Amino acid sequence: SQQGEEDPQALSIQEGENATMNCSYKTSINNLQWYRQNSGRGLVHLILIRSNEREKHSGRLRVTLDTSKKSSSLLITASRAADTASYFCATDASGGSNYKLTFGKGTLLTVNP
Amino acid sequence: DAGVIQSPRHEVTEMGQEVTLRCKPISGHDYLFWYRQTMMRGLELLIYFNNNVPIDDSGMPEDRFSAKMPNASFSTLKIQPSEPRDSAVYFCASSFRAGGHYEQYFGPGTRLTVT
Numbered sequence: 001s002q003q004g005e006e007d008p009q010a011l012s013i014q015e016g017e018n019a020t021m022n023c024s025y026k027t028s029i030n031n032l033q034w035y036r037q038n039s040g041r042g043l044v045h046l047i048l049i050r051s052n053e054r055e056k057h058s059g060r061l062r063v064t065l066d067t068s069k070k071s072s073s074l075l076i077t078a079s080r081a082a083d084t085a086s087y088f089c090a091t092d093a094s095g096g097s098n099y100k101l102t103f104g105k106g107t108l109l110t111v112n113p
Numbered sequence: 114d115a116g117v118i119q120s121p122r123h124e125v126t127e128m129g130q131e132v133t134l135r136c137k138p139i140s141g142h143d144y145l146f147w148y149r150q151t152m153m154r155g156l157e158l159l160i161y162f163n164n165n166v167p168i169d170d171s172g173m174p175e176d177r178f179s180a181k182m183p184n185a186s187f188s189t190l191k192i193q194p195s196e197p198r199d200s201a202v203y204f205c206a207s208s209f210r211a212g213g214h215y216e217q218y219f220g221p222g223t224r225l226t227v228t
Contacts, residue, residue, distance in 0.1 A: 031215055042117070042204055042219030043156075088156065092215060099144060099210055100169060101217065105155040 012110040021107040023089030117220035131193040136205030148204040
């Protein structure tokens with residue numbers, strides 16, 4: 001089964017509003033990452049939060065991580081039409097020399113102008 | 114830097130034909146990943162390489178799929194013979210793990226349609 005599951009599957013908001021997306025996972029992780037995918041494009045890395053961190057900021061992005069609940073949230077403040085995209089969480093549960101990410105199915109965010 | 118380069122961007126082929134997808138990772142990156150994305154299954158990791166050596170190919174769906182990385186600047190994913198259910202967008206990604214960086218850089222993808 002998918003390691004990361006985003007919620008909601010789709011979100012539609014007005015420009016200027018905040019958007020919150022959630023991610024749940026099942027196993028222990030080293031870090032959790034969020035990626036954005038514009039229609040027809042590859043994924044772009046947004047932010048990484050390590051397992052010993054609880055909150056991280058980058059510009060209009062705020063990520064939280066609750067390892068006890070195995071969940072993370074991505075908050076985009078003051079959204080813009082250009083934020084319209086799919087957002088994916090990815091977990092790195094690798095051990096030793098292995099290194100791979102497991103992606104969820106994503107949240108489709110639509111920001112209406 | 115040009116980023117991860119994939120070719121072709123679009124491929125339409127008939128069932129039974131061989132398909133070869135190509136990837137040039139970012140120079141200096143030591144990890145290369147091949148993913149497949151479909152609406153039904155999302156983004157699936159097929160195989161990944163570290164320093165040109167395949168590390169984990171457990172995501173390769175079946176023997177019809179094979180991947181190679183003959184050198185640090187080139188990788189191929191081959192499907193032979195192709196089937197309609199292979200239709201998907203295939204992404205290549207690379208990362209610089211040795212530098213302590215965990216983020217992956219994705220190419221633009223190859224949209225494969227098998228008729």
